[in-house]
Amino acid sequence: MRAAPAARLLKLLLLLGSWLEAPVVAESRLPAVVLAILARNAEHSLPHYLGALERLDYPRARLALWYATDHNVDNTTEMLQEWLAAVGDDYATVVWRPEGEPRSYPDEEGPKHWTKERHQFLMELKQEALTFARDWGADYILDHSVNSLGGYSSGGAGACDVPSPKFADTDNILTNNQTLRLLMGQGLPVVAPMLDSQTYYSNFWCGITPQGYYRRTAEYFPTKNRQRRGCFRVPMVHSTFLVSLRAEGADQLAFYPPHPNYTWPFDDIIVFAYACQAAVCSVQTCEKKSYQVQKVSEGVSVHVCNEHRYGYMNVPVKSHQGLEDERVNFIHLILEALGEGWGTVPPTCCYDSLPPHGAPFPRP
Numbered sequence: 001m002r003a004a005p006a007a008r009l010l011k012l013l014l015l016l017g018s019w020l021e022a023p024v025v026a027e028s029r030l031p032a033v034v035l036a037i038l039a040r041n042a043e044h045s046l047p048h049y050l051g052a053l054e055r056l057d058y059p060r061a062r063l064a065l066w067y068a069t070d071h072n073v074d075n076t077t078e079m080l081q082e083w084l085a086a087v088g089d090d091y092a093t094v095v096w097r098p099e100g101e102p103r104s105y106p107d108e109e110g111p112k113h114w115t116k117e118r119h120q121f122l123m124e125l126k127q128e129a130l131t132f133a134r135d136w137g138a139d140y141i142l143d144h145s146v147n148s149l150g151g152y153s154s155g156g157a158g159a160c161d162v163p164s165p166k167f168a169d170t171d172n173i174l175t176n177n178q179t180l181r182l183l184m185g186q187g188l189p190v191v192a193p194m195l196d197s198q199t200y201y202s203n204f205w206c207g208i209t210p211q212g213y214y215r216r217t218a219e220y221f222p223t224k225n226r227q228r229r230g231c232f233r234v235p236m237v238h239s240t241f242l243v244s245l246r247a248e249g250a251d252q253l254a255f256y257p258p259h260p261n262y263t264w265p266f267d268d269i270i271v272f273a274y275a276c277q278a279a280v281c282s283v284q285t286c287e288k289k290s291y292q293v294q295k296v297s298e299g300v301s302v303h304v305c306n307e308h309r310y311g312y313m314n315v316p317v318k319s320h321q322g323l324e325d326e327r328v329n330f331i332h333l334i335l336e337a338l339g340e341g342w343g344t345v346p347p348t349c350c351y352d353s354l355p356p357h358g359a360p361f362p363r364p
Helices: 003-028 046-054 076-090 116-136 179-185 220-224 268-278 323-340
Strands: 033-039 063-069 093-097 140-144 172-174 190-193 231-233 240-244 280-288 291-298 302-305 311-313
Touching: 033 116, 046 076, 046 172, 063 076, 063 116, 076 093, 093 116, 116 140, 116 268, 179 190, 179 240, 311 323
Parallel strands: 033 063, 033 140, 063 093, 190 302
Antiparallel strands: 140 240, 172 311, 190 240, 231 302, 280 291
16 A cells, blocks of 8 residues: 555656656757857947847747957957857857957948958858858758947948948847747748847848849838838848748858849848849749640748837948947947837946956956
């Protein structure tokens, strides 16, 4: 008779063990994601940016960090080193690509001025991150940079007064900790969470000219203002977007070198948009009596989703402006986010003052 309670206890312990083990098993089956992060002169926004990454609702054991930084004149490198030393062991793997000695690009007139060499270097870095994600066996890569690259495109035929970035990456803060899960749930090959800003600027274009420049469309403002909600196919997304590496045609996507037929402006967001359009996704052979017809479906679809609030981004400064202009803009952005209810996240760490570049970095 005494054996019965012991048997029941053993059964209860076995059930409890299975219940405790289930979340671990479920997590191991989640898609593996590489977070590709490139930072330059981002001292002003890194605490908020990294705080948002820390709060993503996704197992860190299924996330890989790919970090690169270069040509800084502030404490970006030191801040990233501090953060990676504190949290890096929580992630599946970490790739750290720091700069050498701080320097400027040849012919660079200031930290926000883009030269051809600077364009090419960033494209090569992004391609390196994409190649790593494929070699590592990731299911997705999230291009989510804090490079504050900024600048405005020269426009070209059809350009309008909505600022269009000469380069993709600005100060992007993901306040929605469900962003990864929500984007994956769409089942789309390339998808961006629409980010709010202080102006009509956002991280997508609804139209593009035959020359690769921004084109005004009737759909942009209703999408940006959320008068229409959902996920919409667009010709280009930038700054923060998720790429499914298992999607058909994804193996043909690249940041560098550009597609052999490429003639559009020489920057990463346009090169990648062109690669999506040029990808050949499927070839179907149809029997037509005495002959065969091949139907070729071209292009990897690109979407932007705005049914949720995902976060916000800084409007890029112009090439003649400096880092102080960008810092002030970011402060105004944080204040507007608080006032408009866009959602905010606590910074990962706060410092009363930062030392001059190159001085010892304080530990919290």
